[in-house]
Amino acid sequence: MNKKRRVYDKQFKIDAVRFYEESGKKLTEVENELGTGAGCISHWRRELSEEKDEIFRGNGNMTEEQKELARLRREVEVLKEEREILKKVVGMFSKPSR
Numbered sequence: 001m002n003k004k005r006r007v008y009d010k011q012f013k014i015d016a017v018r019f020y021e022e023s024g025k026k027l028t029e030v031e032n033e034l035g036t037g038a039g040c041i042s043h044w045r046r047e048l049s050e051e052k053d054e055i056f057r058g059n060g061n062m063t064e065e066q067k068e069l070a071r072l073r074r075e076v077e078v079l080k081e082e083r084e085i086l087k088k089v090v091g092m093f094s095k096p097s098r
Contacts, residue, residue, distance in 0.1 A: 008036070013044045020045075 008016075020030045020041050031041055062070065 006037075008040075014048070016041055017045050017048055 016030070016034055016036065019034070020027060023030060025033075027041060028038070031038060034041075
């Protein structure tokens with residue numbers, strides 16, 4: 001039996017955390033009321049407290065810092081390839097002709 005994973009939007013997550021914090025109810029009660037999985041709200045609370053600027057980006061959506069790091073890594077790979085090509089060219093021209 002395959003269970004389909006539910007996807008919650010950013011506003012739902014924020015509202016769910018706020019509801020839990022203001023309700024005074026147990027975490028499991030709130031999760032049951034809202035129909036979320038066990039541990040979802042506590043995970044969302046942690047994300048909210050850690051990543052204020054870029055909360056709930058979703059899978060595949062990188063932060064600006066991650067985008068810059070990926071760009072720099074690509075650039076380093078290109079530079080390494082160019083250096084190897086230059087080494088081969090210098091090697092070809094520096095050998096004495098026969």
